[in-house]
Amino acid sequence: MTPVPSASRINLLRLSDPKIKTLHLTWFAFFLTFAVWFAHAPLLTAIQASLSLTDTQVKALLILNVAITIPARIVVGILVDKLGPRLIYSGLLLISGVLCLGFAFANTYTSLAIFRFLLGFVGAGFVIGIRLVSEWFPAHQVGTAEGIYGGWGNFGSAAASMTLPAIALAFGGDDGWRYAIALVGVLCGFYGLIFYRYARNTPKGSIYFKPKKSGAMTVSSWGALWALLIMNIPMYLALALLAWRLAPNGVNLISEASMYVFFAILVVLFIYQSYQTWDINAEHLREGVPELEKYSFKQVGILNIAYFATFGSELAVVSMLPLYFLQTFDSLTPVTAGLLASGFAFMNLMSRPMGGWFSDKYGRRRSLMIMIAGLSVGYFLMGLIDSHWWIPLAVIVTMACSFFVQAGEGAVFAMIPLIKRSMTGQIAGMAGAYGNVGAVVYLTILSFVTYSQFFYVIAASALIGFMAVYFMDNPKGHITEVMPDGTVHTIEVGHR
Structure with missing residues (x-):
């Protein structure tokens, strides 16, 4: 490009x-x-x-x-x-x-x-x-x-x-x-x-496009509707995992009976949301979605997976990194370990903007694939760190991994506004939720494995994200938004 x-x-x-x-x-x-x-x-x-x-x-x-x-x-x-x-x-x-x-x-x-x-x-x-x-x-x-x-x-x-x-x-x-x-x-x-x-x-004179229906994300095909329903499931499973961690098997804040009540509430909410999603979409799908109003839900699903691996892993790693450094290197004090670990989050100031800039300049799909490949390698190298490593080298590896993680987040959200302008909030909300789902899943895995195995799991799961992004379409030309009065507006989304 x-x-x-x-x-x-x-x-x-x-x-x-x-x-x-x-x-x-x-x-x-x-x-x-x-x-x-x-x-x-x-x-x-x-x-x-x-x-x-x-x-x-x-x-x-x-x-x-x-x-x-x-x-x-x-x-x-x-x-x-x-x-x-x-x-x-x-x-x-x-x-x-x-x-x-x-x-x-x-x-x-x-x-x-x-x-x-x-x-x-x-x-x-x-x-x-x-x-x-x-x-x-x-x-x-x-x-x-x-x-x-x-x-x-x-x-x-x-x-x-x-x-x-x-x-x-x-x-x-x-x-x-x-x-x-x-x-x-x-x-x-x-x-x-x-x-x-x-x-x-919006800027003066611009139109703020709104979805025609609210209450659930609208899609352009029956296949996309089934995909949307399936992609809602991991969010409920993550909430169930959180309830399980609050129960006696976890931190014992709620009783086992309360946990099962919460599970039942989640099942009811999932059924209600699924019905709502089906009800809102079925009518306009039966009537046929005009070509100008269609968008690719495949893009949404792929970006959800990518954000699971990027932001999900960041939240999880930031939560455990100070303790990881402290337990890996005997010479560190809690204060020093915390300072060294803070570098992972500190990279946000530069990494996310760089990921977005790189995506603008060299292409959405290519950029995101590079970032996810880089974070996979980075987490693999972090899994190799042990007490024999030179501490500055361990910090450099951690910071390099952090760069690719957060640049990947920037590349994900460089793409999201270019799918369907009137639904950008909902698409961003779903991708953001998948980031939190990733954190819950990764932290739950951490409670069962060693630190090295934890990093290897993230590295391996990121490869799934890499393969998913391979099938993402690079935005080009324009997307359209149709107003209630039938007026068609075009929005540039990429360079040919």
Whole structure:
């Protein structure tokens, strides 16, 4: 593929350009959602001491923190396509700020657990910005812009880890952690108002395309409908796994009876969602979908698998990497191990934008295949690390692997806005949910295998993603959106 012209470059300092201003507004919103989502992580020791929590209760909080994110990304994807990102992002920031304050001043484990569970909803914020950024940037820049949005926003968790312990110490006393977390909540809520004031769904004069039906993703063929129903199953299985980990066989937060009740609820919800999906799609499929309104669901399924391997593995590895370094190298202290491990997440600042830029410049399919191949090799090499390795070399291998992981995430979301503009939120929501499914699956596997075997499993599963991406179609030409009045609009998605 011929590289695109230099006009694809994005000047981030040109704040007079409305699309650059929108990009900065949006990545900082995402930054705050991740800071709120993981504000508790660097302060867990203080929280445990303050409320006299057991190690089991702390582990349960970590599980609860991601439990609701899977369905939340699906729901938020539907809402953002229907109501627009400006309203939904502002509302999410305001609600998250209130929930963060509730967590900060919780005095019992029960209330702490409830607020942590509800705060998992903030993890859906990522989906909103994907739709908003795609409205403002043309096809030859959208990968780079989405990469900046995702990479810089994702850094919110690392920023929280770097700053909140010092802020808690500055406040002092046993409640220092409370004030540090509350400060993040106040900032998040306040920014929700700023975002509503200054953000806009589309550039002036542009149309915000909405799906004709809401409540479920619409598809273009009967085969795609069956594929959609099948692809919903892993999300429910991941939620069932989370319930199992909260039960007596895991952290023992809920009883075995409660676990089975939760399983039953999941079965009912799956049946209802499947019926809803079938009902919404069957009518227009029987009537026949006009050629202009069709899109390839194959692209959606492939990107779900790719994000399972990329973001799923990142979430899992970030969760265990400090302990892995500490137990592998006897010479490391907990502080040093944490600093070395933080490099994996720190790479987001550069890696995601690079993945998006590379995708814009050299082609979507080719770029994603290279990134997934690279992360597979990277995880294989991480599986070879042992106590005899030179520590700087182990860190270099880890950082190199991290680059391909996060660049792969950038390449996935360089492609998602180019499938069906009116459904970008829903497509991004499903892919994002699959990332969380990947994390749940990988962390569950980790509880049964050694660290080396864990990395080998990720490397092997990534090869499945590589083969899937091989069958992905490179977007070219234009996609079309048909308005209710029959007006046809074309949107450029690639260079011929």
